[in-house]
Amino acid sequence: MANVNVSLTVNGQQRTVSADSGEPLLWVLRDRLGLTGTKYGCGIEQCRACSVLINGQLEKACDVDLSEVAGRSITTIEGLSPDLSNKLQQAWITEQVPQCGYCQSGMLMAATALLASTPKPTDAQIDSAINNICACGTYARVRLGIKRAAGML
Amino acid sequence: MSAGTNKAVSRRGFLKSMLGAGGALVVGVELVPGLSWTNAAAAVATAGGSLGVYVTIGADETVTLTYPGAEMGQGASTGLAQILAEELMVDWSSVRLLLGGYDPQLNRPTNGTTLGTSQSTGGSNSVRGYHDYLRNVGATARQKLIWAANSLNPSIPVSDLKAVNGTVVRISDGSLVATYGALAATAVTMTPNDVAWVQPPYRIIGQSVPRLDLPSKVNGSAVYGIDIRLPGMLYASVKQAPKVGQTVGTIGAAPSGVLAVVPVPAASRPVVSGALPPIGGVGVVTNSTTWGAIQAARSIAVTWVDEAYTANLDTALMKTRAAGLMSSGTAVTASPKVGDADAALVAAPANQRYSGTYSVPYLAHATMEPMNATVLVTDASCEIWAPTQVQTKAAEAAALVTGLPLSAIKVNTTYLGGGNGRRLQVDFIIQAVAIAKAMKGTPIKTVWSREDDFTHDYFRPASLTKIDAAVDGSGAITAIKARVVCPSSKYQTGTLTSGTVDSSAVDGLVNALYNFPNKTVEWVLDTIEVPLGSWRSVGNSQNCFFLESLLDEVAIGTNQDPIALRRSLLNSGTPTHLRALAVLNALVTASNWNTAPVSGRARGMAMSMSFGDTIVGEVAEVSGSVASGFKVHNVTVVIDCGLAVNPGMVKAQIESAVDQGLAAAMWQGQTFVTGTPQKRNFDTYRMARLREAPAINTVIIDSGAKLGGVGEPGLPPIAPAIANAIARLTGIRARNLPLSTMPVPPVISSFTPSSGPVGTVVTLTGTGFTGATAVTFNGVAATSFTVASATQLVATVPAGATTGKIAVTTADGTGTSANSYSVTTGIPLPFLASFTPASGPAGTLVTINGSNLTGTTAVKFNGATAAFTVVSATQLTATVPAGATTGKISVTNPGGTTTTTASFTVGLNPLAPTVSGFSPTSGAVGSTVTITGSKFTGTTAVRFNGVAATVFTVVSDTQVMATVPVGATSGKISVTNASGTGTSSSSYTVTVPVPTVSSFTPTSGPIGTVVTINGTNFVGVTAVKFNGKTATSFTVVSATQITATVPTGTTTGKVSVTNSGGTGTSSASFTVTSGSTAGAPTISSFTPSSGRAGTSVTLTGTNFTGTTSVKFNGTAATFTVVSSTKITTTVPAGAPKGSISVTNPYGTATSRDAYDTGIG
C-alpha cells in the first residue's frame, strides 16, 4: 500500500485524491470528497448500500480500491439530480419508498442501472437486479417505484 | 399535493433556507460546533418568532415544526408534524421539519399538559404518546396568532377571527386580516384563554400526506450520524473485544498513523444506572478516514481478559441450561392468573390436552447504519451528534464520562439509519465521548465496523416456552398454562425486584386478547449474561409465536377453522373483543380465507394485540418444503390502531414489520461459541432480499378507539402465521425459530419394485435416510430394513402389509412416498444385493448375495443359463457358463425374475491391470523391481509368486515399483486393482545372497557346545558346518544370527553357513577342546533374586558350555553363555515365581531357591 495521487471524475467534476492506493472508493467519496450519500453498511459486498456507477456500471464502492478508479467517471446518489427531477427520485417520493432511508442511495443507484439496461423490467428482472439489503422492509415499494419510473404504473 | 413540496430541514439546509428567505425570524442550526440545537432555541426565542419550542413561523410564511424524538424510518416526525399542522391551521406544503436535540422541553409528555422526565423514542409511542400534548401546543399557537391579529387590529374582535391556511381571516366576510408571517412576532407575547382543539373532519390528520423526510433521503442529503462532518474533525474506531464479556488486558504499540489510543468502557454491557462499564475496548484515533481508523483498530494488538461468565455464553450450553430450568427451575407466576389452569389440565383426559415446547433464538438489531457518534469535548462542554433514540440518557452518560454537569452537555439528533431498539442503548456514545475526551478541542467521529456492530449488540432474548392447553369435548379451550424460561435485561441491570416478573418475558401471553377460563403464565428467570435489549415488539416478538402456534395446534387437533377458534375465544362483548372480531372478519374477506389457495400453497393466520391495544391479524400464504426452503408469497394484514394519523405511513410500517419479522422467523438468530458471537456480518446473518419479500395487502380499520401504536404491532403475528401455514402445507409443526433450522425429514423419491408379495425386498431411493428408525408399508412397520446410504434404503415388505404408501421415519421426521406400493400374493421375487467377483472367464465361480434366494430355479449370465448352488436364503453361487457374454445376472424363482443393476464382465476385465514386463528379472529379497504394464492406477496389491509386497509405489498408470518381500520365492509377478489382477508371463527369480560369517562365540569348546554364529544373509540356510562336519542341530535366529551345536566328530576348523546362494566361511577357527566330555550343568547361585520380566539375571555354576536352554519356572528365557561357569539371562514375560533351570545336552540343573518374578 502506498500513497497515490488519483484523478477521477465524480458527478461530472474532476477531482484529484491523494490517499492510500488500497483505500476503498466508498471512503474516498465519503470522508475525502464529502459525498456522504453513499453509505457504509457491511464493507464486504453484501448490502450494496455503497452502490455507485463507475463508467455507467453498477459497482460496490466498498470493493473498489482508489487505484482502480484513476480516470474513471463515478456517479453517486448526489449526481442523480440536484433538484429531485430524476424520474426515479420522483417515483420514490410518489410511492413513499424510503423509511430510515439508509439503504436508499444504493437502491436508487441499482434501479438506475437496471432501467438503463432494461427500460421496462419484469418482476423477475427486478428480483434479480435488486440485491440490496433493506432492513426496514421497503422492498414492495422499491418494486413499485421502479415500475412507476419505468412508466409501467 | 404534489410530491416533494415539503423539505425536512437538516441544520445546514435549515440555516441556508431561512437566511435565504430574507428577513427570517429564526436562525437555524448549522452543523458546526457552537451552533447546535440549544443555541437555536435561544436564537429563536430572541428573534421573537417562536411559538414555543415546537413551532417557528418564518416571515416567508414557512412553518418549522420541531420533532422531539428519533426519526429512524417509522415516520413519526411526519406524524407529529401532522398533529401540529392540523391544529395550527397551516397548509401542509408550508411545513418544514427540524430535528430537535436534547432539550427537557421536548421530553415525552405524560399527558396532554405535563412533560415527563425523559426524551426517548420507543414502544411505538411517538404519535400516541405526544398526540394530546401537541394538539394543545398547536391549538395554543393558533390562538396566539389569532389573538395577535386582534391585538394588531383591535377593531376586529377575536370572536370574528379564525385561522385558515396560515392566515387569519374575518369570519363575517372571509377577508384576510394578516398572514402568520406578519403575526408571528406579536403572537409570541399573547396568552390566549380560549384554546380548543380543531374538530373533525380533519384536513391533515388521517391523510396520507407525503413524509417530510423523504426528499432528503432520495438525493443523499439526509444527514445520518455517520455522515456528520465538522471542521477539523478526526476519525476514530474502536477495537472491541472478540467475545462478549471481556475486559482489556494489555495494549500493544500503536500502528503508524494513529494519533491516540484510548482505553474506553466496554460495549454491550448491561448499563447499571450511574456507573460506567469496565474498560473493554480500545479507541483508535487516526488522521486517516473511517476506513483507516477501522484498519488501525483491527491491527492494534490487545490482549483480553474473560469475565467469569464469558465461556458460559455458548449456544449449546445455554440450550441445555434452559432445558434444565424448564424442567426444574423455580417459577414466578405472572399476574393476572385466571382460575386454576393446573387443576383443569390434570382433570382433562389425555386426548383433550395439547402441549408444545417452543423456542426462539437471540436476535441482533442489525440496523443498516452501524453504531457511531461524533463528539467535541472541551474543558467546559461536551457536544454530541448522534443517531440516538434516547437524548436524555445520552446526555446523562456524557456527563458521567466527562465529569461535566448536565447543563454543559448538548446532544444533536441526526437521522437514524434504523433504530429497532438498538439505539435505546448508549454504549457507543459512551465510547465516543471517552475518545473525544482524550482529544479535547478536536471533534472526533467514532464509527464501529459492521462486525463490531453484530458482535456487540444487546440481543433480543432467547426464550424457551412450554404451553399446555386443555379443551372440552367440543374443542373449546378450557385452560392454558405457559411456562417461560427466558433471561431478563431488568435482572442484568439490577432493576428487577426479586420475586416479580419481567413483563417483557411474558408480554403477549399474560395480556393476550383472548378469554381463557383458566390461565396461568409463569416465568423462570435464566440468569445467563448474554447482553439483552429491546427488539422491535419486545416480548410480543416471541410470545405471539408461542401462543398463536399452540392455538393452531389445537385448531388442527380439534379440526376447527383457526379463525373460528379465535372468534370463539373473543366472544365476550367487550369493546376490545368486538374490535378483534372486526379484524378477523376483515381478514377473512381480504385474504380470501374461504377460497383455497392455488395448489402447492397453504395459508396460516395469527393475531395479536400490543402497544396500546392495537390489534393486528395476519394471513401468510406459503409454498415450498423443509428441504427446499419456504417462500412467503403474500401476506394479508388487518390493523386496528384506533385512529390512523397517516394511513400511508401505517401501511409502510406494516410492510416494514412484516418484512423484518419474516426475515427473523425464516433465517435469523445469533449463536455463540464460548463467548464469541458467530454471526458478524450480513454474509452469515441473513437478511431478506427483494425477491424474498412478500406482496403485502394492508387493510386499516378505523374503529375510533384511542390511538394505538403502529411501528411494532405488525411484527408479532408474522412468525406464527408463516409457521401455521407451514404446518398446513407439510404437516410439520415448526416449534423452533428460525425456520431455516427445521430438521429436514427424509424424502422418498422412488422405489423398486413397485409391487410384490410380503417378503419382497424393496429398494427406496431418496434423501435423508441415515439413521432411519422405521419403515412402514401402508402403516405396517417393516421388521427388516437396511440403510445402505443417505440416499438408498432396502426394506422387506412385512407380514400384514397392504397396498399403500411407503414411509421412512428418522429423528428429523417422516417422509412418505408419492406413489403406493401394491402388495400382491405369491412368492416374493429374489432380491440381489451384490455379487463377487465382478469379472472373470467362463468357469469363474460367482457368489451372489441377497434375499429370497431359497427357491431359485435359474441363474443366467446375460441370458446364458448357469449351474448354481443355493447356499442359503441370502446367498447362492453360480459358475459362469461357457459362451456367456458380459451382461447382467438374473435370478429366477416361482415369483419372477430379478436382474442385477451391475453387469458381470466375462473374460478379463478391461479395467484390470496387465503386466507386460519387469526389470531387473532377478534379485534378492529387499531389492526393487520396476514393473510395466497398464491400468496400474488404483493398484491394491503386487505379489511375487503369490507373496504380497509390503512396499510398492504406483509411479504412473503404466508403471509400479515394488520391493521383493521377505518370504518371496521365484515366480510370476501379479498386480491387482479393484477390477481384477494381471500376471506376468515370465517369472522373476528371487536370488538368495551368499551368507557371510563374521564371528562366533564361544570360539572354543567341547563337542556339544552351542555356538552362536553372527554374519549376514542367513536366509534359507540349508547347512552349518564345523570344519566340514555338518551340525545336526542349528537354529536360524535371524538373518544375522544362527545358533548351532558342535556335532560329534568335529575337529578344530572354520565355521561355514550354506544356503541356495552359496556358502560363507569364517576366517577364524573354532577350537574343539580335547577329551572333554562335559557333564550336566549345576547352578550354585543367581543374582539378583527377584525382578520383573526384562531383568538381567546372572547365573553361577558349572558346565554351562553348550547350554541349550534357560527357563524360569518352565518359561524359556534368552541367555548368553559367558563362560562355562557363568550365564547371563533375561527374565521372560509371563514366567511365574519359581526355580531357574539350565539345560545342556547332558542334563538339566534346577536352582534350589526360587526366583521372584513378581507373578504368582
Ligand code: FES
Ligand atoms: S458496504 Fe459495500 S456492499 Fe455493503
Ligand code: FES
Ligand atoms: S429504508 Fe431503512 S434500510 Fe432501507
